[in-house]
Amino acid sequence: MTRFEQLNTYFQTNRNRHLDELRQFLAIESISALSEHQSDMTKAAEWLVESMKAVGLENVSIDPTDGYPVVYGDWMHAEGRPTILVYGHYDVQPVDPVELWETPPFEATIRDNKLYARGASDDKGQVFMHLKAVEAMMEQFGELPVNVKFMLEGEEEIGSPSLEAYIESNKEKLASDIILISDTGMAGPGKPAICYGLRGLAGIQIDVRGPKGDLHSGIYGGGVQNPLHALAHILASFRDKEGTIQIDGFYDDVRPLTDEERQALAGLPFDEAALKDELGVDTLFGEAGYTYMERVSARPTLEVNGMTGGFTGEGIKTVLPAEASAKVTCRLVPDQDPEVIIERLKAHIERETLPGVDVRITEFDKGQPFITPFDHPAIQAASDSYERVYDVPTAYTRGGGSIPIVAAFDQILQVPVVLMGFGLDSENFHAPNEHFHLENFDAGLRVITTYYDELAPLSKEQLKK
Numbered sequence: 001m002t003r004f005e006q007l008n009t010y011f012q013t014n015r016n017r018h019l020d021e022l023r024q025f026l027a028i029e030s031i032s033a034l035s036e037h038q039s040d041m042t043k044a045a046e047w048l049v050e051s052m053k054a055v056g057l058e059n060v061s062i063d064p065t066d067g068y069p070v071v072y073g074d075w076m077h078a079e080g081r082p083t084i085l086v087y088g089h090y091d092v093q094p095v096d097p098v099e100l101w102e103t104p105p106f107e108a109t110i111r112d113n114k115l116y117a118r119g120a121s122d123d124k125g126q127v128f129m130h131l132k133a134v135e136a137m138m139e140q141f142g143e144l145p146v147n148v149k150f151m152l153e154g155e156e157e158i159g160s161p162s163l164e165a166y167i168e169s170n171k172e173k174l175a176s177d178i179i180l181i182s183d184t185g186m187a188g189p190g191k192p193a194i195c196y197g198l199r200g201l202a203g204i205q206i207d208v209r210g211p212k213g214d215l216h217s218g219i220y221g222g223g224v225q226n227p228l229h230a231l232a233h234i235l236a237s238f239r240d241k242e243g244t245i246q247i248d249g250f251y252d253d254v255r256p257l258t259d260e261e262r263q264a265l266a267g268l269p270f271d272e273a274a275l276k277d278e279l280g281v282d283t284l285f286g287e288a289g290y291t292y293m294e295r296v297s298a299r300p301t302l303e304v305n306g307m308t309g310g311f312t313g314e315g316i317k318t319v320l321p322a323e324a325s326a327k328v329t330c331r332l333v334p335d336q337d338p339e340v341i342i343e344r345l346k347a348h349i350e351r352e353t354l355p356g357v358d359v360r361i362t363e364f365d366k367g368q369p370f371i372t373p374f375d376h377p378a379i380q381a382a383s384d385s386y387e388r389v390y391d392v393p394t395a396y397t398r399g400g401g402s403i404p405i406v407a408a409f410d411q412i413l414q415v416p417v418v419l420m421g422f423g424l425d426s427e428n429f430h431a432p433n434e435h436f437h438l439e440n441f442d443a444g445l446r447v448i449t450t451y452y453d454e455l456a457p458l459s460k461e462q463l464k465k
Contacts, residue, residue: 003141004388007449010136011442019115019438021051022128023108026117032068032091032158041068041154044090048152049073055135057150063170065162068154072173075134076147082455082463083147085176087409088127088183089156092119093430100432113438120436122429126182126422127152129441133448145456149176153405156183159365160405167412177416177463178378178455179409182448184421186440187395188269192386192447194379195419197298197398198406200332200369202341205362206234206349207325208309215320225356227324228309234359235326237352238302243287245302247348250341255334255371257298264374264396265293297398301331329365331400338366367404370417377462378416378455385451386420389443416463420451 001009011018030044031037045062048071052060057073068091076083095105095118103109108117115125130150137144151174153163167174187193210227211220239245257265270293276282286295295301309324311317330341346361353359372379374396383394399419409417422444428434455463 003453004446004450006140007136008446010140011132011445014132014136015442018128018132019110022115022125023117025051025124025128026108026115026119027106029106030091030119030154031094032155033094041091045069045071045154048090051131052150055131056138057134057148063166065155065166067158067162070154070163070166071152072150074147074149075138075144076149078144078147078456081146082177082458082460083149083175084452084455085149085151085174085179085413085415086130087151087153087179087181087405088130089123089153090127091154091157092122092124093157095432097432102433105432105434110438114435115438115441116433116435118434120434121423121427122434123156123183125436125441126444129422129444130180130182130448133445133452136445137449137452145452148452149174156403156405160408163405164408164412167408171413174413176413177460179413179415179417180451181403181406181417181419182421182444183403184399184419185423185425185427186421187397189424189437190390190439191269191392191395192390193268193395193397193421194374194382194386195397195399195421196374196379197334197371198369198419199297199300199398199400199402200336200338200407201329201365201367201402201404202332202338202345203327203329203364203366204342204345205325205327205364206231207323207360207362208234209323209358209360210356211320211322214310214322217318217320220320224320225354226320227357228321230354230357230359231307231309231324231326233354234349234352235304235307235328237348238304238328243285245300247302247341247344249344250300250302253335253337253340254300257294261298261396261398262294265297265398266291268293268395268397296400298333300333300336302328303330304328327364331402332369334369334371336369338368342366365404367402368407368411370403370407370410371398372410372416372418376416377458378418381454381458382418382420382451385447385454388450389446420447422447 029040052073060073063070105118184195208227310321386394422440
């Protein structure tokens with residue numbers, strides 16, 4: 001019996017036990033955004049400590065940060081072999097609106113071979129798979145083919161505010177040859193994908209202030225600047241009617257897509273008619289000269305996320321409002337810098353501010369974009385591991401979203417980051433009825449253990465960035 005067959009038998013034999021243990025993890029209401037769940041955050045960290053020890057990891061610890069702690073563990077006995085740093089998070093999103101859940105969000109339920117619970121896909125289910133991969137290899141072979149370190153945080157869902165400082169302070173402890181993250185998705189059912197890039201983020205709030213209080217529009221309208229109109233003017237100036245961003249210098253540092261990247265994105269499954277039907281729109285929209293897949297993953301954006309101001313209740317109130325505000329975020333691509341983009345946004349807003357109002361800009365989330373060449377040996381080994389289990393070619397994608405800490409890993413630890421995810425876009429993470437397709441749970445365990453074996457013969461020189 002080959003190693004692959006031996007591990008496959010182990011996972012089949014222990015599947016029910018594994019799912020029962022995962023249910024215990026999912027039952028912990030570790031919502032980092034809500035202070036009333038602080039004790040649950042501690043409970044989740046302690047659960048991971050016991051689980052790490054149970055699968056054979058050593059030097060297990062709960063490391064304090066300025067926020068919620070990092071749970072660390074390692075196994076470092078594969079002399080001369082690569083070291084993998086596995087990153088994940090044990091915090092989850094809030095569950096509101098809870099009335100839309102078909103079953104309680106913290107009582108994991110299986111329906112149609114899908115596991116329903118908050119955190120099932122993002123990210124407890126995927127973290128759990130890495131622990132069970134270690135367990136299987138330790139149980140079957142008494143050792144791992146590579147060295148592993150686990151670093152599991154509790155603040156990813158609130159932007160990882162404490163993690164960058166933790167990484168800076170623990171560079172030696174976290175030293176590794178690659179970083180492995182399972183917090184992304186596949187290209188579709190049965191279609192594995194490696195995400196080799198993520199967009200960065202720059203967010204601001206624009207507050208426009210006019211008169212000292214709301215005014216009667218019949219008395220003052222036409223004679224005093226309306227903050228809502230002034231705000232609308234600024235927002236309308238951001239893009240032309242085709243969606244091209246009009247901020248001076250916004251595109252200056254954008255790294256162009258290579259021919260190979262465009263080919264890879266063109267090869268992803270995409271049904272425009274089905275997407276329009278799913279979204280309830282009659283046409284798609286975006287920057288001219290780029291496909292939909294390129295626009296949503298590899299091109300920068302500027303989006304207005306919300307606007308407030310004036311009277312919004314039932315009926316009408318003839319008011320000239322005193323103030324208006326909007327929240328704006330930009331998704332950024334290599335080699336854009338969020339600090340530079342925000343400064344260019346500020347300069348544009350200043351130029352477009354109409355007389356009669358004052359404008360204040362507040363900076364919010366910032367994150368660097370990230371990219372790893374998809375011909376890197378660590379990426380190719382991941383691709384081979386997917387293909388052995390799923391028996392189809394692996395797709396290469398760039399994620400449209402942002403995981404700011406990935407860029408921090410890249411910049412501080414300076415080793416390749418491999419995003420090996422097993423979720424599907426349809427799994428409602430961050431929404432009611434989050435779930436995880438158990439066929440990907442089963443296959444993912446086999447992919448992870450295969451990846452360890454694929455990495456084992458690679459030298460540290462081969463794995464350098």
